[in-house]
Amino acid sequence: MCGIVGYIGTQRAVDILVGGLEKLEYRGYDSAGIATIYDEQLTAVRAKGKLHNLRTKLENNVNYAQIGIGHTRWATHGKPEEYNAHPHGDNQGRFAVVQNGIVENYQELRQELKQKGHNFVSDTDTEVIPHLLAEYYNPDGDDPFMDAVMKAVHRLEGAFAIALLCADYPEELIVARQNAPLIIGFGQGEFFCASDVTALVNHTNAVLALENGEIGRLTPLGVELYDFGGKRLRRTPRVLDWSPVTVEKQGFRHFMLKEIHEQPSVVRTCLEVYFNPDWQRKSTKPVNLNLSSELTDDLENIQIVACGTSWHASLVGKYLLEQIAEIPTFVQYASEYRYSPSPIMANTMTIGVTQSGETADTLAALGMERQRRSRLDKPYRPRIVGISNRPESTLGGMVDQLINTYAGIEIGVAATKTFVAQVMAFYVLALDLAWQRKTISPERIDQILAGLLQLPTQIEKILQTEEGKIEDLAHNFPETRDFVFLGRGINFPIALEGALKLKEISYIHAEGYPAGEMKHGPIALLDAHVPVVAIAMGGSVYEKVISNAQEAKARDARLIGIVPQSYDDEVFHDILNVPEVEELLSPILAVIPLQLLSYYIASLRGLDVDQPRNLAKSVTVE
Template sequence: MCGIVGYIGTQAATDILISGLERLEYRGYDSAGIATVEEGQVNCVKAKGKLFNLREKLEHTINHAQIGIGHTRWATHGKPEEHNAHPHLNTDRRLAVVQNGIIENYLELKEELISKKIEFRSETDTEVIPHLITQFLTDSNSLMTAIQKTIARLEGAFAIAVVHADNPYELIVARQQAPLVLGFGQGEFFCASDMTAILPHTRTILNLENGEIARLTPLGVEIYDFEGARMSRFPRTLDWNPVQVEKQGFRHYMLKEIYEQPAVVRTCLDTYINPNWHADENPDYSPVNLGLTPNLTDNLEHIQVLACGTSWHAALIGKYLLEQVAGIPTTVDYASEFRYSPKPIISNTLTIGVTQSGETADTIAALESERARRADLEPKFQAKLLAITNRAESSIAQICDRIIDTHAGIEIGVAATKTFVAQTMGFYFLSLDLAYRRQSVPNYKIGEIIAGLRHIPSQIETILDTQADAIEELAHDFTTEIEDFIFIGRGINFPIALEGALKLKEISYIHAEAYPAGEMKHGPIALLDNKVPVVAVAMPGSVYDKVISNAQEAKARDARLIGVTTAMNATEAAHTFDDILTVPEVDELISPILAVVPLQMLSYHIAAIKGLDVDQPRNLAKSVTVE
């Protein structure tokens, strides 16, 4: 969601803040602003809309300030207008605050401050913070003390950064349930919502943990807990390179990330598959090295998976694999719903949270509530928490017993592509590991699945090499008059229909829905005519004939049919489909990873031809860090 950047050091702060905010644009935002401290004054500039509007305002100003904070806002409280943009100032405009998250008791605090004759300039929850800090500064000259007292009054999830004209050599930040990372340079220090914002300047970082507050000065960084006790923490060095967050010649980040998928799958295979494992040797160790301990894997009776958005679609594929390969009953819930309608407690349950960023508020809250409600029960009922995430240093890693790191690298495009494939790979590895431990399928079958997975990278490359031009050509047919799409699939590929529909909605703004193919005749078929294209995921296997039959029902209603199938089946499928997107021959169990790629490409090209902002679709955020 919102993005925070802060800087204190020897360089001019403005350019560092703006470039950092540009690297956070992928999170989604509707306004932006910066505040710097120079010559005893806070200079605050804000603008509605994209960052170029803020740049234009700053273009003719000279600002040598060496300390400042910046923010990109995704509206929660108050419309996306300039007066609601961050930073927010106190009454005398000498103190500035930026915040991510939601202050749940802000109305109560606002009424209290209004009763003290404080005037508010915005409709945001954030504005209570600078006014509260100012109130506590009247009792103490210590900015740190005033902020600690303010934090004690706040309820909700937040990350904040504060600068003050009377304290021009300190930048204070705090975290509670919203991500915040510190960066360490040579005589300069940074803070940001995401390390991507500061990668060009440093690779030495430290993630603040919940309940921590940090004081950044030109001399160093001090970290305290909210009660004021000094903390001993040590930064780490990233092996990421700033080049990873560049487009590298691609028109959009999303397209680049689609083309990175073969490399992502190879990395996953190299990381987790034991190269010396051979099914015919009856090995006494798992083919997959996830580092899972027996207390997480032994005697499992039930698995429940919690996720949102694209991660939920990966989880649905995971459910199929965990049940059909590992033989464990599995449920998948939206994390936002699970908290308020948790499942009956079953013994020996593994709970898996799936989140690309590791910061998705609903998923983290659901996992925490699950641990809390099982905390006082006997051991077999206590929570076993596992996370599948792309950020090993994220919040979810702190609350789970173990994580499966998807190793997808930085994903800038808001619409998930390579991270979806990486999460799906995580479920393949987990199901194979559990299948071996439980001996739910014979070793030779596990070996066949692994062999199939090893072919996936080159097969994705084949799709990208042979189908890209045809998919772009097809996309031109759907950029003007088409307002609705329907996607259908069955079995393990129904989630791919869901993902295809979501990608199209997210970036092209064309309404799209997905249904199990067999459900079309139970209602949705009423929607069909020659203006509603139908995309059918028809991969050879147990449900292929059924999907073809369902597609023909749509064809009889004049719908234009687009099929996703293998090249070997393309000739036969041509009797049913008007257009065919082909993938290499693949076993049905592994086919989702290939079937999704043409749908990613189709959505991308439709949106790009329409001239839309593919990487930053309207109203969306990459990491949803508020509920």
């Protein structure tokens, strides 16, 4: 969602702030702004729309400040207008604040502050924060700026990450966090803050993620950490293995296309980290997941909570966990689970799946589940697992064990390589549990491992042989208004994911259905203007999907088939081939043509593929 950047050091702050905000554009935003302190003056510049509008305004302002905060806003409270853009200030021009999240009690605070003479100029919840600071600020106190922040954060309810400046303290930048991500970066004589490490990797790879209820004070001399009660804290930064190159397009037109092409490398990395191809010869486990016995002993059920693309990956995971490890598995939308949780089942592992590790609904669902089980499990046994691309995230700090997907930074809002990485994580988990539970033979494990090891080369073959064909095919659909995607078994979630990708970046209405359910209602949608994409991979449901596709063809729908290379029938009008692979492994390959088709249709429509309208990479508010 919204993006935060802050800087204090020896460089020109404006350059650092705007450059950092550019790295956060992928999160989604509708306005932007910065605030700096120079020559004892606090100055804010804001603009509606894209960052180039802010840059245009800044070109007319010579600003040598070495401290500042910046923000890209994704509207929640108040329209996307300049007067609602961050930073927000108080009536005296003493404080400037940027915030991610939502202050849930802002209306109550706003009324209270109005009665005390404060004048509000925006419709946002954020504006109450600088007014609270002004209300609590005592210039004659021992530590006026920090004292005001300490008092203000105790009045805020909801989720927030904030960065604050005070004109009276031109060498202090204060940050605070409660249920929204905020990271401090450590440089040489300079310090940074950001809502995502992508804004920092050009400057430092030493970072510290604030935890809930923590405040940081950044000065030219260093960083001080406190809890909301004022107690001094001591923690050590961690070093990231990311480099500036990972957040560049490297010759690709869009980040999304670059990330589609990175998928062979992502799968290879997962295989190298987790799998032992010669495990039997060395008498070791087939998988290096190292799940603790606390998580796996007497395990009877698995429940998964996720949102969006992560939910689709979890549906594939359900299939794998049930078919390979023979564990009943339930997948729920995290946003729904929070308000209608399933009855507590004995000996259950709960898995939260989120690429960013910051998805608000998923984190809240996991927190609620931990509380429920701590009250009712006697004795309580922690069984909370996370699957994420960001071990340094909030998720990484709250689960009992994290499965890192090793996908690297993903900039495109529409998830591609992180989806494949999450599916790979479920293969890892399913095989590990299957080996522990002895639900499949060692020979079958070897067979699956051998197939997985072929996937990177097979993805590369799809990219080499089918991408040009898919680009040509996309020219047929720029004016199309509706699509239907069909799949069965383990590839039904891939139909859902294909439809979601098309919706997200091309704004074409698309729906995914189980192929066998089409004649129970959705077939009424079909005519010559509604293309149908059918995933007909080899395996137990192949003939069934072909039969369902013929039903669509009989209604004049244009048929696109995702089929193995051995396919030689004439059911489909257009064929996109993938290498021969057993059904259990087919989702990783079947999704690649769907990603490319969505990309090229959106690109031909002239749309902003990496930053689709109304969407954010990391949904950190409910």
